[in-house]
Amino acid sequence: MPMRAKVASSVSRTAAALSRAAGRGDGSVIGGWIGLKIDPDLLAHLSAGRAIALVSGTNGKTTTTRLTAAAVGVLGRVATNSFGANMPTGHTSALAKAGSTPYAVLEVDEHYLAQVLEATDPHVVALLNLSRDQLDRAKEVAMMAQLWRAALVRHPDVRVVANADDPMVVWAATPPADPAQGHIPPKVTWFSAGQRWHDDSWVCPECGATIQRSGDQWWCTGCPLRRPAPQWAVEDDGVLDPTGAWHKIQLQLPGRVNLGNAATALAVAAEFGVRPVDAVSRLGTVTSVAGRYAxxxxxxxxxxxxxxxxxxxxxxxxxxxxxxxxxxxxxxxxxxxxxxxxxxxxxxxxxxxxxxxxxxxxxxxxxxxxxxxxxxxxxxxxxxxxxxxxxxxxxxxxxxxxxxxxxxxxxxxxx
Amino acid sequence: MSTESLRIVWIYPDLLSTYGDRGNALILARRAQLRGMPVEVLEVRSDQRLPATADIYLIGGGEDGPQALGAQRLIADGGLHRAVAQGSVVFGVCAGYQLLGTSFFAKGAKYAGLELLDIASDRGPSRAVGELAGEVDARLGIPYLTGFENHGGRTHLGPGVSPVARVTAGIGNDGATEGAWRGKLLGTYSHGPALARNPALADLLLRWATGAHQLPALDDTWAERLRSERRAAVAAARA
Structure with a gap:
């Protein structure tokens, strides 16, 4: 790590500790903010040498990040921004605080995905879902999907783990291949986590026609966009993996939505070589996440x-x-x-x-x-x-x- | 009323329902039911024909693409024009308000509107986001308007319409006036569930639809508290 990055990283850790000691917060933002002032490339420097997973989407990011970090923990130490500080300052602070780790699992605010992809050069990115959220200042759902898509085109090597049940996510994860431009479609692993909310995906983001639904399936009535077959899926109180093996999931977190988050975590961890059979027991150790479900x-x-x-x-x-x-x-x-x-x-x-x-x-x-x-x-x-x-x-x-x-x-x- | 029950049509919820627009249909139906009126709410999607015989038509807010598509489909359908000719009530919100006029801007281009209101919309210098409040045209006989706005357009009123309100907070059409109305057509930038904060406006639409001069009073304790709270918040922000 360059000297400037070392100084920035050290100052960042100190500031975070001071913030916590002063009772002014959990220190997960201020440390990173100061570090990035000293070395704007600090996040890239701190990311180098780590195998990184990014987790983004409108909902379930914090919990899925926590579950994924638990699953990847099978392989070794994992740095993670477990307090939900999900912008580059939070990532910088989390990596600086963790010191040297072989792995990192980072929750990313959906608006910052392109920037964080650029800075951290991750091995895998998980795309959970896109729905309306704080529209008085956030981007519209379709525009958000477009930004993700554009970011993925620039990173053809990243492996994508994406939700087959959300048409906006599927469209974002499958940019058109253009070999002449050197654009190769990203390699996508699909999971099915279910989607209770459908009101932001009645209109096809590709062609504007109506999206039809029947049971788990969905398809566009005007173009070939349709639900891809998922390799990972929730079934009863467990998860089906790509080999067809079923794993019982015993979580301390409530609801079917968290079973979906567990399936996502196992799919992301598998991209690092974690076998689901080795990870399932670790998922059950997660009790609450930054107060959620406490x-x-x-x-x-x-x-x-x-x-x-x-x-x-x-x-x-x-x-x-x-x-x-x-x-x-x-x-x-x-x-x-x-x-x-x-x-x-x-x-x-x-x-x-x-x-x-x-x-x-x-x-x-x-x-x-x-x-x-x-x-x-x-x-x-x-x-x-x-x-x-x-x-x-x-x-x-x-x-x-x-x-x-x-x-x-x-x-x-x-x- | 055209039939036994009050028929409310929510136009194109698949395109024009950005944030809580369903609320206006729910509130009208609830307030009619509490007065013992049978109500039917029809959600008509953009791939369906618009019935021309309903009593109240609601058009909600939406992003640029869906707004342009919605206007094109409504013009091609023709049902709303026939309904207006027969005296139906139309309530348009935000993008749904703009497309009732002669023209509006979406995705950097000018689009033809339905020409039901004498208004034209273009782009403003900045996005208007925040609390919206105004003193309502006395002829409408309802108290002050309160709402939340979130739009990039500015709307210019022709001689064929009157503004709904004189702006006291926020931007509305242009910082001076808000909304437009003529006959039984009314549009506003108070987005989403505008009628939640303005129960008297909901009742005005119901009176237009039924021809009733008065409706039995309802218990609006919570709505009145919400209105007072929002009015105080706007005043505090200005002080």
Whole structure:
């Protein structure tokens, strides 16, 4: 590593430690920010010599990254940005902090995938899904798919592990081959993780015709784009691998969506040579991820935290949550997106019959939504009031990003 | 009303439903049902014929490509023009508002609109993103407008329409006026579920559709709290 990179890396680690010691955060962004100021190529320098996997998509990135790091851990030490700091500053900080490791598994914000592909020269990139998320500042879904596609064309050597169930992902992962330009189509391994949310993929990104669905299958009515046959798939409570062998998956994380994330993790790890049979037991060691799925006991209530940031992830959260009293908390601060319109893209009907409490900066937006949805609810002013309002036993908490962080802080920053 | 039940058509949800647009159909249906009106909501996709006999037509927001495609298909279909000629109500939001006019810009090119409203839209110097508020045209008889806008267009009103509101926060058409209406056609930049924050506007559309001069009052406690909160937030941001 060049001297400038060594200095930058060392200063970066110190800054992160100071940030943590000062209680100002988990240090996963500030360290990288300072390091990149000293050496703009620091991320590339820190990546050199490591076999790297990138994990990107709208939903499930943090959990899939955690599961993948656990699976790749079969082979040796793995650096990873496990706090969800998923932009280049976070990657830089994570790699600097980890020191020398043969492997790295990095969660990447979907907007930064092209840049991080360039800087880290990964062995494999996993593409999970694309759906609407904070449209007041984020890119439209189709434009995001186009950016991914353009980035993959520039990296024909990277192996792609992609979701066969999401038409936007399939289109992004299969750029047209143009041998004259030296464009070779990327080698793609397809997984099927299921997709509950379909409202961002009714129109073909290739030709604009309607996409039809029947069961698991989907196809464009105007061009050859259709669901590729997956090599990895969720079946019952396990995962089918490309040889047809079935592996039972026992996770401590709830919901079918996490079985899909486990299948993805096994597929990515297999690209490094990890056999699924060796990795499955490690997946079961993951209990919670930066507070997501964490369980805390307080005053006789068992509180479980579920993060839901956009319509697709709310549908998944309702699937994961038990039939128990449920607190919903909504904010609309900068990290959440300032627009609450998406509440009307979510059908809250699955909550009927449960005791529902609402709170957060934008509880009134949620109140109007639930009223129209015919879901009775009770508005509470604080997390404590919510805990007192429910009987002893399970309390499910579903919250969007900053609302989730607020509640996590109430519970002493539970991980 | 044209038939036994109130018929609401949501036009092209496959193209024009960027962020919560479904809310407007849900809210109209709910408010009609609470008054004992039977309601039918039809979602008409862009590969289907548009029925010309519904009472209320809703067009939502969308990105440039789907907006241009939606306008072309609506012009070719002709159903919305026939419905308007028969006195149906049309409520357009954002991209769906622009395409009711004579022309709009998408993907850097000018497209023909449906020419149902005397408005023309072009590109503004910057994207308008944030809270939108305005004092509504007194002839509409409803209180202040509150919403969220997210668009790159600017809309110029001809003599054949009136603005819905005078802007007090945000951009709307051009920073001075917001939305446009004539007869039973109304468009706004208040995107997504505009009617969630403006129940009186929802009831105005229902009154236009049914011919009723008044509708029984509903419990709008939560919507009123939301409106007050948003109004206070806009005022605080300005101070």
């Amino acid at each position: 369980q805390v006991d307080r005053d006789g209530r068992n509180i479980r935290l579920l993060l839901a940031k956009n319509p697709a992830s709310w549908l998944e959260a309702f699937d994961m949550a038990d039939e128990a009293p449920t607190l919903l908390s909504i904010n609309a601060r900068d990290p959440d997106g300032l627009d609450t319109s998406w509440l009307f893209d979510v059908d809250f009907a699955p909550l009927r019959g449960r005791q529902v409490l609402i709170t957060g900066d934008r509880a009134y937006d949620l109140a109007v939504r639930l009223d129209v949805n015919g879901v009775p609810f009770q508005h509470v002013r604080s997390f404590d009031e919510a805990v007192r309002a429910v009987p002893p036993g399970r309390l499910e908490v579903i919250a969007n990003y900053t609302a989730f962080q607020d509640i996590r802080a109430e519970l002493d920053r539970v991980n």
